């Protein structure tokens with residue numbers, strides 16, 4: 200099929216490259232010319248395993264094109280997928296990018312002769328396709344829906360696994376204006392073996408929010424248990440949650456083998472969730488409910504618990520060091536989760552800010568977020584720097600773990616990047632000013648720590664003997 204994808208970010212570009220790999224002819228559109236130029240050169244504007252390879256092969260096979268010319272892309276296509284951002288606005292979801300893209304697509308539909316389906320992959324609150332997008336499309340195209348199709352096809356990919364998730368989805372959700380719209384979109388994925396839910400536009404919109412709200416709720420639930428463990432002698436949240444995971448309703452034993460479903464990684468304590476989706480989607484759903492005079496105390500609590508987590512990590516460091524004023528702190532991991540360079544709403548940024556407010560000097564190291572200008576998309580690099588350097592006092596982004604840890608007063612792990620587990624911690628601790636490691640993700644608990652290293656993790660009541668020693672000395 201011939202497809203236009205409007206918005207070439209994490210979702211749009213991944214969808215475009217994957218759909219091209221399935222044999223479709225895809226035109227990805229963006230309003231940022233540097234992003235389009237980078238894609239045309241086969242460079243992914245962000246780090247995502249496997250994406251650059253798919254991109255190069257699709258470009259070489261002339262199955263993928265990048266352009267700023269939305270009208271041309273829509274006119275040459277049978278389906279237009281909207282994948283622009285839906286950030287958090289002041290009073291709920293900000294639909295301005297969706298509205299602008301929909302308006303342009305509607306105007307382009309005037310030049311389309313055949314049947315064409317407009318699909319939202321952007322995460323939008325229930326009713327958006329019907330009450331926001333449809334009127335814009337009808338007004339701008341001069342046609343009634345039915346003459347063109349309208350669908351909502353929410354995306355469930357996870358950054359860091361985007362390509363694999365897109366190509367092997369758990370389920371496909373197709374919200375459809377009418378059967379013809381849905382049939383057209385279903386053809387895109389006809390080689391996929393997963394369950395397909397064909398439903399109303401609003402159900403499809405709501406399924407995405409309910410899914411993300413569940414994940415956020417599991418994380419905040421785990422973090423609340425961590426807080427209780429921190430105040431309880433002889434408990435640690437890791438052991439407690441491991442005991443919870445072994446409930447066979449959560450991890451069934453099949454043919455003698457225990458299956459560990461991916462959902463268990465959300466039943467895990469840490470220093471909070473971030474990223475471009477969970478916080479904004481839970482907040483969008485809360486705002487949507489409020490507009491309907493519906494109370495959502497559970498979702499409110501999910502965000503309240505989450506907001507406290509980064510600060511609780513800094514409290515742990517302060518208790519250990521006595522005072523943070525003038526202390527050099529090394530923050531390990533900046534992206535909101537491993538295997539991505541995405542800093543949007545990353546807990547690391549809040550941790551850094553809280554440390555700085557208490558007078559600490561911050562160094563940071565992340566295996567993927569680097570100080571190097573991002574050749575593929577120079578704009579990203581300045582965005583990263585703005586986010587980092589916009590914090591009072593600045594942050595020294597180190598190129599190596601040694602530079603980050605030499606003479607440091609504490610290493611604070613914020614993102615559980617896999618490479619941290621394989622480091623020679625004995626050697627690294629020996630170059631620190633004092634060997635204090637604070638683990639905000641419970642990721643290093645299996646490391647055999649040398650006796651002189653003080654290792655503290657969230658969700659564990661601090662050893663009172665250690666604390667009094669630390670405060671005394």
Ligand SMILES: NC(=O)c1ccc[n+]([C@@H]2O[C@H](COP(=O)([O-])OP(=O)(O)OC[C@H]3O[C@@H](n4cnc5c(N)ncnc54)[C@H](O)[C@@H]3O)[C@@H](O)[C@H]2O)c1
Nearest residue numbers: 206207208209210229230282283284285300321322354358
């Ligand atoms: N990132 C994720 O992991 C993820 C997962 C599932 C769903 N989503 C949802 O998908 C949507 C997109 O998210 P993202 O992370 O890919 O966003 P993003 O910010 O990475 O990309 C959005 C892109 O759209 C472009 N754009 C904005 N207005 C445009 C217009 N009028 N015409 C053409 N291009 C335009 C921007 O320049 C940008 O490149 C959001 O609604 C998000 O909630 C994201």
